[in-house]
Amino acid sequence: MLSTVGRALRNSSTPKTLFVGTRCASTEATFEVAQCKLHKLEQGPATTVTCTREDALKYYRQMQTIRRMETTAGNLYKSKQIRGFCHLYSGQEACCVGMENSITPEDSVITAYRAHGWAYIRGISVHGVLAELIGKKTGCAQGKGGSMHMYAKNFYGGNGIVGAQVPLGAGIAFTQKYLNNGNICITLYGDGAANQGQVYEAFNIAMLWKLPCIFVCENNGYGMGTSVERASYSTDYYTRGDYMPGLRVDGMDVLAVKEATRFAKDYVLKNGPLLIECATYRYSGHSMSDPGTSYRTREEIQEVRQTRDPITSFKQKLLETNLVTEDEMKKIDQDVRKEVTESEKLAIADTGPPLEDMYDHIYVQPEADFKVRTCDPVTMVASR
Amino acid sequence: MSWKFLRCLQNAKFLKKNLQTSLFVHRCASVQYVPDTISAAHGETTRMNLVQAVNNALDIALSTDPSAVLFGEDVAFGGVFRCSVELKDRYGRDRVFNTPLSEQGIVAFGIGVATMGSTAIAEIQFADYIFPAFDQITNEAAKFDIGQEIYLISPEAFFAHIPGIKVVIPRGPHQAKGLLLSCIRDQNPCIFFEPKILYRSAIEEVPSGDYTIPLGQAEVLLEGDDVTLIGYGTQVHVLREVANMAEEKFNVSCEVIDLRTILPWDEETVINSVKKTGRCIISHEAPITMGVAAEIAATIQDECFLNLEAPVMRICGYDTPFPHAFEAFYLPDKWRCLEAVKKIVNYG
Ligand SMILES: Cc1ncc(C[n+]2csc(CCOP(=O)(O)OP(=O)(O)O)c2C)c(N)n1
Numbered sequence A: 001m002l003s004t005v006g007r008a009l010r011n012s013s014t015p016k017t018l019f020v021g022t023r024c025a026s027t028e029a030t031f032e033v034a035q036c037k038l039h040k041l042e043q044g045p046a047t048t049v050t051c052t053r054e055d056a057l058k059y060y061r062q063m064q065t066i067r068r069m070e071t072t073a074g075n076l077y078k079s080k081q082i083r084g085f086c087h088l089y090s091g092q093e094a095c096c097v098g099m100e101n102s103i104t105p106e107d108s109v110i111t112a113y114r115a116h117g118w119a120y121i122r123g124i125s126v127h128g129v130l131a132e133l134i135g136k137k138t139g140c141a142q143g144k145g146g147s148m149h150m151y152a153k154n155f156y157g158g159n160g161i162v163g164a165q166v167p168l169g170a171g172i173a174f175t176q177k178y179l180n181n182g183n184i185c186i187t188l189y190g191d192g193a194a195n196q197g198q199v200y201e202a203f204n205i206a207m208l209w210k211l212p213c214i215f216v217c218e219n220n221g222y223g224m225g226t227s228v229e230r231a232s233y234s235t236d237y238y239t240r241g242d243y244m245p246g247l248r249v250d251g252m253d254v255l256a257v258k259e260a261t262r263f264a265k266d267y268v269l270k271n272g273p274l275l276i277e278c279a280t281y282r283y284s285g286h287s288m289s290d291p292g293t294s295y296r297t298r299e300e301i302q303e304v305r306q307t308r309d310p311i312t313s314f315k316q317k318l319l320e321t322n323l324v325t326e327d328e329m330k331k332i333d334q335d336v337r338k339e340v341t342e343s344e345k346l347a348i349a350d351t352g353p354p355l356e357d358m359y360d361h362i363y364v365q366p367e368a369d370f371k372v373r374t375c376d377p378v379t380m381v382a383s384r
Numbered sequence B: 001m002s003w004k005f006l007r008c009l010q011n012a013k014f015l016k017k018n019l020q021t022s023l024f025v026h027r028c029a030s031v032q033y034v035p036d037t038i039s040a041a042h043g044e045t046t047r048m049n050l051v052q053a054v055n056n057a058l059d060i061a062l063s064t065d066p067s068a069v070l071f072g073e074d075v076a077f078g079g080v081f082r083c084s085v086e087l088k089d090r091y092g093r094d095r096v097f098n099t100p101l102s103e104q105g106i107v108a109f110g111i112g113v114a115t116m117g118s119t120a121i122a123e124i125q126f127a128d129y130i131f132p133a134f135d136q137i138t139n140e141a142a143k144f145d146i147g148q149e150i151y152l153i154s155p156e157a158f159f160a161h162i163p164g165i166k167v168v169i170p171r172g173p174h175q176a177k178g179l180l181l182s183c184i185r186d187q188n189p190c191i192f193f194e195p196k197i198l199y200r201s202a203i204e205e206v207p208s209g210d211y212t213i214p215l216g217q218a219e220v221l222l223e224g225d226d227v228t229l230i231g232y233g234t235q236v237h238v239l240r241e242v243a244n245m246a247e248e249k250f251n252v253s254c255e256v257i258d259l260r261t262i263l264p265w266d267e268e269t270v271i272n273s274v275k276k277t278g279r280c281i282i283s284h285e286a287p288i289t290m291g292v293a294a295e296i297a298a299t300i301q302d303e304c305f306l307n308l309e310a311p312v313m314r315i316c317g318y319d320t321p322f323p324h325a326f327e328a329f330y331l332p333d334k335w336r337c338l339e340a341v342k343k344i345v346n347y348g
């Protein structure tokens, strides 16, 4: 996998990501980010990104919160509080944080089952995510959805079938175009999903109708235990839209992702769809039942952690530019820890949904007397 | 049979802690597996669980049929459930191989392979992932006169509605091996569902050699006079237990039938039994409406109307989407089935 991300980056100009200059040491700084690889694009995102102090602190906090939340989810799973599926986002934080900060709450996002980070960044509280994972009434889907089924305003989940969300994203973008509301849809899928046929049906439709959709392939190197090289003839995922323009961005650099998304939003509103490949990495196994070490080496994971971790590298940049002090970040770390710990406690203490809830949510606004059969065909119960 | 239902058995402990309803923990107490008795004619036997029995059947299929190929997501590494371990080493990467993540592709590719006269054994990881390939199964596989075998881990009613397909579900290792070999060697496309809960929990002696169990034939597991209980897969074991409990508690004698093949299903065995007992309960884990039980019930009222002492009963899963927090409540467990036995014998 390192080969992929590594290759992805080698192909781009060396990411200097160094302090370039500060107009005012305490309010903002400009950073150089790696140039994106481009496909059918004359011009790509800028290679310098300016970031204010407040924004820097915000991105740092958001990434730390997701990391901490996922670590907690992993532990809750190990202690058997969370059952069923649980796919962690650790390592990929820069993707969702970078993207969210270049779109507005009115823009839409749809992703697959690796959704906790996205659910959080789209407005669900840490408590809402954790309670959902444990199956509590206070969870963001009332405890009935679990890891793969989290939704928020303009966040359409949360989809368990690999690749199935991609055509849905095109549909969402169609409505935005139809309403002419200036909004876009970010449609995410993985490197494994990139081999599903329906992804390409969606590309064609989106191009044909010039839909304001950013398709994003979060390339974390693996689809379950299969590395990209073993699954894909072409691992240049940003080119796989063929006639659809694309770019590959360093998905471990929150500022690069943010700039690429800013560029892409502007582009898709004017020209129709664009494909972004986010070169990133998944620290945990595919899901909690996968230790994640049989198909890659521990050294590989260690090396990414040491050299490319999205949080550590961002922190370093902020320190180098004197934009934020070490103490300020320590304070954030403490706040985040506190928030997540409290949410966790609360979620554990919450109650599960009442049994009657089982019969609900079959139809939207069912007829007043709509009932469902139970296991026993003569017993009918009301469904809301 | 869906893996979702099955997980709940493993989660019984968790439920106790979280829902504090000991009743349901009780209800979910895992299936009591009763091993098959193997006829001496089979010769040597080996103790196997269901995973090993499937692996063994695939091994025999690959060794006896040089045209057979096995493929699917992560199959060369042994598959996520370890059903294909070591087969790549034994038969080479040309015959046992991984595919990209592409279910429609996997099934359609298999149909192409089978059209050329080879035996295609395609694995789909979880039953939930078969649906991208639904079109290929319905519109292509079912309409070619080919032998293709798709083996996977769950739901049956959707596929039982496709003329030209065979749908098979084993109740344990011995059955799994014989039925899987029959499927692979059948000239028609077959879908073989593996009850995930039994993968490691069901262990019994399995004949070591090559044998098949005929498709389309149900098996009477327990003979009885008062009520016919019909199920397949894991539910057979629930029904067996129900029969014992009914005998003990109510002195009611139940006949238990394992359908084994869902399509085409063995009407004769079922009809003969119901004509004898006059009462019938059909049970499956899948939702009740439009389920397999509905079809069987309709046939029974058609064929056995004058023999019936009570309406046919169906004890099945709920008609609700699958709720994360309520896995356990889905099951048509032994208590529900026992309650039905009580009702059906006291009818009228
Ligand atoms: C249609 C379908 N097939 C198979 C699966 C099982 N499965 C779940 S995730 C996954 C790998 C997907 O990899 P990728 O798209 O790279 O996403 P990542 O897990 O890396 O985020 C597989 C094979 C599924 N959920 N849906």
Ligand SMILES: [Mg+2]
Binding pocket: A190, A191, A192, A218, A219, A220, A221, A222, A223, A224
């Ligand atoms: Mg991946």
